[in-house]
Amino acid sequence: MARIGVFVCHCGENISSTVDCAKVAEIASNYPGVVYSIDYKYMCSDPGQNLIKEAIQKHKLTGVVVAACSPRMHEPTFRKATAEAGLNPFLCEMANLREHCSWVHFREDSTTEKAAELVRVLVEKVKHNEELFPIKVPITKTALVIGGGIGGIQAALDIANSGHKVIMVEKNPSIGGKMAQLSETFPTLDCSQCILTPRMVEVAQHPNITLYTYAEIESVDGFIGNFKVTIRQKAKSVDHKACTGCGLCIEKCPIKKIPDEFNAGLGNRAAIYVPFPQAVPNKPVIDRNNCTYFLKGKCGLCKKVCPADAIHYEQEDELIKVDVGAIVAATGFDIKHSDFFPEYGYGKYADVIDGLQFERLASASGPTLGVLKRPSDGKEPESIVFIACAGSRDPAKGIPYCSKICCMYTAKHAMLFKHKNHHGKATVFYMDIRAGGKMYDEFVRRAIEEDDVNYIRGRVSRIYEKNGKLIVCGVDTLLNSRPVEIEADMVVLATAAIANSDSEELAQKLHISYDPYHFFSEAHPKLRPVETNTAGIMLAGACQAPKDIPDTVSQASGTAAKVVALFSQDELTREPLIAYVNNNTCVGCFLCQSVCPYLAIEKEEIRRRDGTLVKTVAKINPGLCQGCGTCVALCRSKSIDIHGYTNRQIYAEVSALFNRREYAGV
Amino acid sequence: MTKIGYFPGCSLNGTAKEYDLSLQAIARIADIELVELDDWNCCGATAAHSLNSTLAVALPARNLAIAEKMGLDEILVPCAACFSRLAQARYEIKSDEKYRTKIPQLIEMEIKGTANPITVLDFLNKYALDKIKDKLYNKLNAKFACYYGCLLTRPEHLSTIERREDPLVMEKIIYLSGGMPIDWAFKVECCGAGLSVVRTDIVGKLCAKILDDAQSRGADAIIVACPMCHSNLDMRRNEINKNLSTDNEIPVVYITQIIGLALGIDPKKLGFDKHFVPTDKFLHKLQKQTVEV
Numbered sequence: 025m026a027r028i029g030v031f032v033c034h035c036g037e038n039i040s041s042t043v044d045c046a047k048v049a050e051i052a053s054n055y056p057g058v059v060y061s062i063d064y065k066y067m068c069s070d071p072g073q074n075l076i077k078e079a080i081q082k083h084k085l086t087g088v089v090v091a092a093c094s095p096r097m098h099e100p101t102f103r104k105a106t107a108e109a110g111l112n113p114f115l116c117e118m119a120n121l122r123e124h125c126s127w128v129h130f131r132e133d134s135t136t137e138k139a140a141e142l143v144r145v146l147v148e149k150v151k152h153n154e155e156l157f158p159i160k161v162p163i164t165k166t167a168l169v170i171g172g173g174i175g176g177i178q179a180a181l182d183i184a185n186s187g188h189k190v191i192m193v194e195k196n197p198s199i200g201g202k203m204a205q206l207s208e209t210f211p212t213l214d215c216s217q218c219i220l221t222p223r224m225v226e227v228a229q230h231p232n233i234t235l236y237t238y239a240e241i242e243s244v245d246g247f248i249g250n251f252k253v254t255i256r257q258k259a260k261s262v263d264h265k266a267c268t269g270c271g272l273c274i275e276k277c278p279i280k281k282i283p284d285e286f287n288a289g290l291g292n293r294a295a296i297y298v299p300f301p302q303a304v305p306n307k308p309v310i311d312r313n314n315c316t317y318f319l320k321g322k323c324g325l326c327k328k329v330c331p332a333d334a335i336h337y338e339q340e341d342e343l344i345k346v347d348v349g350a351i352v353a354a355t356g357f358d359i360k361h362s363d364f365f366p367e368y369g370y371g372k373y374a375d376v377i378d379g380l381q382f383e384r385l386a387s388a389s390g391p392t393l394g395v396l397k398r399p400s401d402g403k404e405p406e407s408i409v410f411i412a413c414a415g416s417r418d419p420a421k422g423i424p425y426c427s428k429i430c431c432m433y434t435a436k437h438a439m440l441f442k443h444k445n446h447h448g449k450a451t452v453f454y455m456d457i458r459a460g461g462k463m464y465d466e467f468v469r470r471a472i473e474e475d476d477v478n479y480i481r482g483r484v485s486r487i488y489e490k491n492g493k494l495i496v497c498g499v500d501t502l503l504n505s506r507p508v509e510i511e512a513d514m515v516v517l518a519t520a521a522i523a524n525s526d527s528e529e530l531a532q533k534l535h536i537s538y539d540p541y542h543f544f545s546e547a548h549p550k551l552r553p554v555e556t557n558t559a560g561i562m563l564a565g566a567c568q569a570p571k572d573i574p575d576t577v578s579q580a581s582g583t584a585a586k587v588v589a590l591f592s593q594d595e596l597t598r599e600p601l602i603a604y605v606n607n608n609t610c611v612g613c614f615l616c617q618s619v620c621p622y623l624a625i626e627k628e629e630i631r632r633r634d635g636t637l638v639k640t641v642a643k644i645n646p647g648l649c650q651g652c653g654t655c656v657a658l659c660r661s662k663s664i665d666i667h668g669y670t671n672r673q674i675y676a677e678v679s680a681l682f683n684r685r686e687y688a689g690v
Numbered sequence: 691m692t693k694i695g696y697f698p699g700c701s702l703n704g705t706a707k708e709y710d711l712s713l714q715a716i717a718r719i720a721d722i723e724l725v726e727l728d729d730w731n732c733c734g735a736t737a738a739h740s741l742n743s744t745l746a747v748a749l750p751a752r753n754l755a756i757a758e759k760m761g762l763d764e765i766l767v768p769c770a771a772c773f774s775r776l777a778q779a780r781y782e783i784k785s786d787e788k789y790r791t792k793i794p795q796l797i798e799m800e801i802k803g804t805a806n807p808i809t810v811l812d813f814l815n816k817y818a819l820d821k822i823k824d825k826l827y828n829k830l831n832a833k834f835a836c837y838y839g840c841l842l843t844r845p846e847h848l849s850t851i852e853r854r855e856d857p858l859v860m861e862k863i864i865y866l867s868g869g870m871p872i873d874w875a876f877k878v879e880c881c882g883a884g885l886s887v888v889r890t891d892i893v894g895k896l897c898a899k900i901l902d903d904a905q906s907r908g909a910d911a912i913i914v915a916c917p918m919c920h921s922n923l924d925m926r927r928n929e930i931n932k933n934l935s936t937d938n939e940i941p942v943v944y945i946t947q948i949i950g951l952a953l954g955i956d957p958k959k960l961g962f963d964k965h966f967v968p969t970d971k972f973l974h975k976l977q978k979q980t981v982e983v
């Protein structure tokens with residue numbers, strides 16, 4: 025016979041202000057199988073938990089229903105208390121009286137009645153609960169970090185410094201990401217490269233880190249603790265072991281006019297190249313799409329001059345298989361370019377540039393060695409207009425979100441310009457100034473008050489060229505909404521931060537979800553901001569949403585802590601709420617296999633003792649199954665069920681609702 | 691023969707007679723019947739929507755209802771302002787429960803929103819151009835600044851134009867008609883539209899910029915597809931020229947008049963004599979060159 029205990033929580037006033045909790049407890053005491061029921065102000069508090077523990081022991085309970093908040097909030101708490109009293113934790117269920125009842129209804133008799141019904145449903149369910157035991161899976165204590173920007177670098181170093189192995193995969197020839205391209209950084213204006221490059225070197229030299237640059241993820245299989253990853257090492261055409269990094273090949277390469285990605289197209293590079301002088305590794309690769317040898321079969325100059333005989337044209341892409349226990353996605357972001365804006369000339373004006381181009385112009389290592397020269401004719405601009413929210417917060421452009429970093433870097437850009445040209449005229453058009461962050465608003469105020477940057481609140485409708493000047497037409501919404509026109513020598517668009525073009529493809533390889541804008545989704549926006557919904561895969565940096573460096577680094581360290589915590593165990597414990605197959609009835613149609621979003625369904629051969637095959641049935645991989653239940657719904661022979669949410673349990677809940685009886689006149 | 695509803699609106703019966711003439715001429719050659727709505731009424735234009743939001747929907751809605759009753763799926767609305775009102779009314783009725791119940795009571799007619807208003811550019815692209823393409827034999831050796839103004843390109847939810855901030859539909863039509871469209875900066879700028887009567891000074895300033903840019907880039911004519919734009923740029927020329935150092939004499943003509951010329955129709959039949967800014971120099975230049983070609 026079932027002996028169920030019901031514990032009704034007031035949640036302070038959250039529940040009790042609209043639900044009569046004492047009444048619910050009283051009604052519940054009349055439900056068949058309920059031997060004990062009580063209400064209490066804070067069931068999650070220590071005395072509250074003790075109520076549960078004592079009742080389990082005193083009344084020899086076989087099941088517990090806690091009627092309180094969402095199980096997302098406190099199920100672990102109450103299951104732990106249940107276990108401490110000696111009852112299997114999976115015999116404890118929660119009825120969500122707060123989100124499902126008290127918060128969404130007024131105080132009425134029917135609200136209390138609904139609460140009592142919610143309890144009854146769970147009482148019926150818990151009667152069918154079975155003892156369950158956590159699943160154990162072994163862990164490979166190596167982490168894979170995808171992307172070598174500041175996010176990936178920080179995560180890799182933190183994990184490696186905790187004594188675990190890290191494999192880093194970076195698709196470019198060098199690590200460093202966007203931060204390597206920046207000149208100075210807000211809010212302190214310290215030189216980006218100076219704080220970044222030591223960390224890049226540390227990654228390369230760390231005994232626990234294996235670095236693959238010019239490499240991409242080919243495929244990912246397996247599950248938390250046990251991923252099997254194939255890395256595609258793109259052919260560098262240079263043997264980096266032999267190469268001394270002398271650079272002779274680059275000097276002699278006749279193809280020198282390739283737009284330089286690192287300088288955001290403002291400079292040129294050769295076909296054999298190192299992306300920037302501080303690159304890690306500081307050894308060249310051949311860009312086969314632009315190399316004469318690969319295009320026409322002729323040239324071979326670099327091979328001739330290389331003193332180390334390091335050039336190997338015949339090198340091929342290599343597939344490298346690795347086993348890892350956790351994966352950190354740190355692939356960063358991209359920005360829209362000026363050709364995205366018809367109203368600003370679709371990129372046809374050379375002096376309308378984007379933020380990264382400005383960074384390169386302002387950078388001491390940039391194409392102009394830090395002298396601000398405009399791209400069209402190399403003149404030093406006297407008047408620059410900066411346009412914030414270029415594309416961002418504009419549903420008509422398909423980018424309704426705030427890019428978060430641009431208010432700050434626009435203030436930085438205006439400041440850098442004024443520091444280089446004290447008499448220069450800096451104008452910023454903005455919608456709102458979003459400078460939340462430590463020392464951030466102060467930074468913007470400094471630009472306005474000390475550096476005399478003219479901030480105009482309003483949008484720019486159009487830019488056109490007239491007599492060699494860029495005419496920027498906008499509106500000043502604070503000064504009587506007057507139209508304003510500013511003559512500029514250069515315009516800098518703080519273009520929207522967007523997801524990488526290949527992020528959707530990577531998300532699909534990793535089986536993680538992504539938002540409508542192709543940024544990777546975190547498991548919970550507030551409570552699990554660094555994990556994804558796929559166990560064992562975490563996020564760091566701007567691949568999740570636009571972020572500045574401090575936020576990227578914090579998240580990366582948070583992610584590293586998650587990885588290290590995972591690696592601190594030898595076996596992995598997982599909630600056993602996963603699917604299981606009844607081999608007797610499974611007919612092996614494998615419809616389930618085609619719908620499982622986590623690829624958790626495998627084939628299992630059932631054989632007689634003599635080895636003859638009886639049949640092939642579905643088998644759930646307990647490491648991969650997330651208990652979503654899609655297979656259960658699809659199985660035509662009803663051979664799959666989910667522990668903790670079996671068909672029997674669900675039917676019990678549903679029929680409880682249909683067989684409503686008056687248990688006490690409410 | 692293709693049949694399409696036709697809502698000329700007040701302008702095309704009066705100040706924009708030449709727009710109507712040239713449009714009808716094209717329709718005839720393209721073998722399309724323009725069925726004028728029975729007993730249509732004013733679209734409400736600026737006056738209604740600045741005073742009463744319900745009236746602003748009810749007035750154009752009545753026209754939509756008439757078209758529905760006449761079994762017309764599409765209504766050609768050559769005036770961009772009328773188009774905007776009719777399209778907005780249809781949008782409101784489709785998306786807002788309040789209007790769905792209230793409007794039929796007010797206009798005492800049923801309305802479902804099945805009749806879709808289209809602009810003259812939609813009309814040309816969808817129905818007319820294919821049929822007249824082969825007849826465009828007159829090469830128009832002149833430079834044209836295509837001007838869209840606001841109501842063909844805004845608001846976003848009504849505009850049927852691609853690349854709203856830098857459209858090219860009219861340019862393509864001009865090119866097809868043998869003319870040379872130019873690249874310029876003010877094609878979607880506002881001409882002042884409804885302020886024409888009350889604040890002519892503002893219209894003068896706004897239009898001065900538009901005309902000045904077109905002139906400095908060597909345009910021989912400005913092409914419009916809206917009688918509001920036309921009257922501001924054409925009729926208010928004296929007021930405009932007050933804002934300019936030299937008098938601007940660029941004629942402003944409707945896209946349909948240009949197509950008419952390319953089709954070889956006599957300029958008089960296209961209403962070229964009805965403009966305030968004289969068009970004879972422009973026509974002369976074209977004719978001279980047409981003869982030469």
Ligand SMILES: Cc1cc2nc3c(=O)[nH]c(=O)nc-3n(C[C@H](O)[C@H](O)[C@H](O)COP(=O)(O)OP(=O)(O)OC[C@H]3O[C@@H](n4cnc5c(N)ncnc54)[C@H](O)[C@@H]3O)c2cc1C
Pocket residue numbers: 170171172173174175176193194195196198199200201202203206208209210211239240241354355356357358359379380383429433436524526530564565566567571572573574576
């Ligand atoms: C113009 C501009 C100015 C800025 N100024 C500042 C500033 O002053 N202060 C500040 O705090 N922040 C600033 N930022 C923000 C800063 O750039 C970001 O916070 C930071 O770069 C985020 O780091 P990340 O590692 O997440 O991404 P990223 O820097 O984008 O690095 C991602 C890395 O992953 C690699 N990658 C991408 N896809 C793959 C793949 N599929 N496989 C393998 N590798 C891949 C990329 O090649 C790259 O190396 C600025 C940003 C811009 C655009």
Ligand code: SF4
Pocket residue numbers: 262266267268269270271272273274307308329330331332333334335
């Ligand atoms: S010449 Fe040879 S050794 Fe020198 S950088 Fe090039 S590949 Fe390396």
Ligand code: SF4
Pocket residue numbers: 412413414416417425426427428429430431432455456457458518
């Ligand atoms: S950070 Fe500032 S500039 Fe960037 S989108 Fe947000 S509000 Fe606009």
